[in-house]
Amino acid sequence: xxxxxxxRQRYALGQxxxxxxxxxxxxxxxxxxxxxxxLRLVADSMRGRVPALVQIKYDRMACSPFGFFRGAxxxxxxxxxxxxxxxxxxxxxxxxxxxxxxxxxxxxxxxxFDINDFDETIRGPxxxxxxxxxxxxILAGREAGAKxxxxxxxxxxxxxxxxxxxxxxxxxxxxxxxxxxVHRLQSVEPxxxxxxxxxxxxxxxxxxxxxxxxxxxxxxxxATGEPRPRVGARESKARIFKSxxxxxxxxxxxxxxxxxxxxxxxxxxLQPERRHFLAQYMPLDVAFKIxxxxxxxxxxxxxxxxGNGAADPLFLQIKEEVASAYAPxxxxxxxxxxxxxxxxxxxxxMQLQSDPFLGWTTIAGRDYLVRQLNDHKAAVDLSVLxxxxxxxxxxxxxxxxxxxxxxxxxxxxxxxxxxxxDRFDDAIARFATDYADQTGRDWEALVRSxxxxxxxxxxxxxxxxxxxASKKKAAVARKxxx
Numbered sequence: 001x002x003x004x005x006x007x008r009q010r011y012a013l014g015q016x017x018x019x020x021x022x023x024x025x026x027x028x029x030x031x032x033x034x035x036x037x038x039l040r041l042v043a044d045s046m047r048g049r050v051p052a053l054v055q056i057k058y059d060r061m062a063c064s065p066f067g068f069f070r071g072a073x074x075x076x077x078x079x080x081x082x083x084x085x086x087x088x089x090x091x092x093x094x095x096x097x098x099x100x101x102x103x104x105x106x107x108x109x110x111x112x113f114d115i116n117d118f119d120e121t122i123r124g125p126x127x128x129x130x131x132x133x134x135x136x137x138i139l140a141g142r143e144a145g146a147k148x149x150x151x152x153x154x155x156x157x158x159x160x161x162x163x164x165x166x167x168x169x170x171x172x173x174x175x176x177x178x179x180x181x182v183h184r185l186q187s188v189e190p191x192x193x194x195x196x197x198x199x200x201x202x203x204x205x206x207x208x209x210x211x212x213x214x215x216x217x218x219x220x221x222x223a224t225g226e227p228r229p230r231v232g233a234r235e236s237k238a239r240i241f242k243s244x245x246x247x248x249x250x251x252x253x254x255x256x257x258x259x260x261x262x263x264x265x266x267x268x269x270l271q272p273e274r275r276h277f278l279a280q281y282m283p284l285d286v287a288f289k290i291x292x293x294x295x296x297x298x299x300x301x302x303x304x305x306x307g308n309g310a311a312d313p314l315f316l317q318i319k320e321e322v323a324s325a326y327a328p329x330x331x332x333x334x335x336x337x338x339x340x341x342x343x344x345x346x347x348x349x350m351q352l353q354s355d356p357f358l359g360w361t362t363i364a365g366r367d368y369l370v371r372q373l374n375d376h377k378a379a380v381d382l383s384v385l386x387x388x389x390x391x392x393x394x395x396x397x398x399x400x401x402x403x404x405x406x407x408x409x410x411x412x413x414x415x416x417x418x419x420x421x422d423r424f425d426d427a428i429a430r431f432a433t434d435y436a437d438q439t440g441r442d443w444e445a446l447v448r449s450x451x452x453x454x455x456x457x458x459x460x461x462x463x464x465x466x467x468x469a470s471k472k473k474a475a476v477a478r479k480x481x482x
Contacts, residue, residue, distance in 0.1 A: 007171065007412050014088065014416020021084045023419070026127060027427035029434035033082040038075040038442045039449060045074045045325065049297030056246065057296035061443075062450060065436070066139040066382070068443035070097065070293040073120055074325040075442065076132060079435075081329035085125035088417055090409025091349045093401075094120025094324055095294065096129040097136035098393070101400060102379035103198035104372075106353035111198050113185050113396075114351050115404055116377070119295060119369075121346030122324040122333055126405050126414055127428070133401055134158060134432035137394050139439060144385040154385075154394040155432050159425035161398025163418050169406035170415035177406055181352060182399050190384050190393045197378035206374045207313045210248065211239035211285070211304060241287035241304060249288045251301065256286040259301045259318060262361040266318075266370045269341070269359035278357065281305040281314050289373075295319065299366065302373050316357065317373040320366055339367035350404035 005013070042061075046054050061071040069076075073095050093100065093115050100117040134155050141151035169177050185191045214237055241250050251259065260283055267275050285304045290296055298320040305314040321339035336342035340360030348354050359370045385393060405414065418424045 005412075010410055010412030011170065011416035014413040015419070017086050017088055017413075017417045021086050023417075023424040024427050025084065026131070026424065027430040029079075029431055029438055030083075031438060034079065035082075036078055038072065039446060041074045041078055042072055042446075046297060048322065050299065053246065053290065053297045056290060057293065058446070058450065060293045060296060062447055064143050065440045065443040066136070066143045067293060068446060069136060069139050069439050070095075070099070071296075072439075072442065073294055076135075076435075077120075077128075077325040077329060079438075080125075080128050080131065081326075086127055086417055088126055088410075088413050089123050090126045090405045090414070091346050092120070092122055092124045092126075092129045092326065093118060093350065093404070094122055094124075094129070094326055096133040096401060098133070098140045098385070098397065099379050099382070101397060102377060103194050104355060104377045105198075107356040110353075111195055112351075112353045113182065113191060113194065114353070114400060116379075117292075118343050118347040118350070119319075119321060120324045120326060121343055121350075122326050122330065124326055124330050124333070126409060128326070129401060129405065130159070130162060130428055131431055131435070133397060134428050135435045135439065137390070137397070138432050138436035140382050140385055141390050142436070144382050144390070146386045146390050150387050150390055152429065152433065154390040155429045156425060157391045158394040158398040159428055160422065161395040162402045163398075163420075163422075163425060165399045165402040166406060166411055166415045166418060167420060169402060170411040172411075177403075177411070179352075180403055182396060182403070185396070188392045188396055190380050190389050191396060193384065194378045194380055201374055201378055203313045203315065203374075204311065206315050207239070207304075210241055210287075210302075210315065212242050213239055238284040238306065238310075239304070240285045241302070247290045248302075251286040251288050258363050259286050259303065262318065262363045262368070263303075266359050266361035269344070269361070269370075270357070274356055281307045289317070291317075291319070298322065299363075299368075314357075315373040317371055318361065318363070319369045319371070321360075321369050322367075338362070340369040341367075343369045346408075349408040352403075352407075 046057070049057075057071055061068045077094075095117055096115070100115060101113065102116045103111050103113050104116055106112050137154045137158055138151045141154055146154075169180070172180070185195065242248060243250055263278075263283065267278055270278060283303050283305050287302050287304075289300050289302045291300055300320060301318040303316045303318065305316065306312060307314060321343050323336075323339060324342070327333055338360055340362075344358055344360050347358065355371045357370065357372050361368050361370055380393065405411070
């Protein structure tokens with residue numbers, strides 16, 4: 001075992017990284033550096049997704065610049081790779097933005113507020129997460145109707161919080177950092193609102209929201225002719241998933257069987273005591289669900305399970321995972337053996353507490369993450385992020401992101417690079433405003449391309465249709481053939 005460097009040595013190494021990349025070098029965004037069309041990058045990321053759902057993702061991205069930002073991680077990953085970076089790596093969330101922090105239940109039942117989406121997680125330069133979160137605050141504030149000055153102030157609050165907390169974490173005893181919790185959440189109105197929503201988001205609430213009772217279930221099966229997966233003696237009396245296409249659609253037959261069979265592999269990814277808890281639940285029904293913005297088009301299944309009676313439901317989400325959008329730009333990043341496992345291990349590295357049923361599996365050669373669905377989960381309502389609320393929320397985002405980076409990386413190295421002045425803050429703030437403006441232009445390009453595509457599609461459909469005279473001849477020919 002090698003002797004670890006002291007805090008002072010690690011801090012000094014961080015300061016030396018400024019020679020590799022000046023802190024002021026993070027400022028600004030230069031569109032001329034781009035070599036790839038952002039809309040082409042988005043289109044390329046759709047390969048392998050369910051074709052019928054791709055349009056839904058574009059619809060959600062076209063709603064607003066922030067909607068575009070949420071669905072365009074491949075664009076920002078490419079943009080961040082165009083310039084130099086610090087070379088100070090930690091575990092990245094990869095998709096750090098204001099709605100990817102939220103509440104969920106820990107194993108002991110306590111509500112935890114933390115980053116809760118790790119689909120893009122990978123080890124990379126710490127500042128890439130910082131830049132993405134900072135830009136998201138500008139975009140979210142604009143969408144909420146906050147004044148430009150408030151958006152800039154929120155970004156400054158986020159960056160100051162990240163910097164000061166990283167200085168604290170760098171000097172903190174190791175186990176104290178590992179256990180560190182953000183204690184002032186109830187006093188921050190946007191977060192106290194999230195926690196109130198999370199308290200109501202129980203498994204029984206999901207049971208009412210997602211399923212229908214046995215009588216209605218029998219009527220649904222009779223009307224549609226859908227068979228129920230044969231999963232146990234209780235199935236004939238159990239509820240089934242509602243059919244709310246395209247967001248929620250029941251799955252049956254061979255597909256349902258493959259999903260259920262994947263639970264065996266999934267159980268092996270759990271810790272033994274959690275495997276014991278899972279074994280006490282019986283799967284009753286399977287559905288396909290559309291979630292989020294960036295993940296739309298990837299395969300996402302949910303399983304309704306029952307434990308100790310009808311009042312003990314468990315909903316598992318089985319979410320397809322593909323390579324992180326950052327992987328092509330991190331040449332030293334090892335190729336993960338399993339994309340679902342990549343997400344689980346990245347999440348566990350960063351989070352204070354993780355979903356007790358977090359694991360991974362494989363279905364038909366595709367990698368999947370498994371976690372609970374909607375168990376005390378809640379995220380911020382963008383409409384409340386105005387003026388003081390935006391500032392308070394931004395400061396908590398800085399503290400949470402710094403804590404997660406410090407847990408998974410070297411806080412001494414990061415603190416040494418950032419320093420105690422606001423030089424790093426000012427540079428990232430300038431980048432965030434410029435990149436938010438760029439995202440607005442990219443969103444406008446998407447909206448224009450969709451407008452132009454509609455007349456072209458109508459024209460193509462019209463030209464493909466046979467002319468009236470041809471229709472008449474065809475009708476005469478069919479009549480003669482009889």
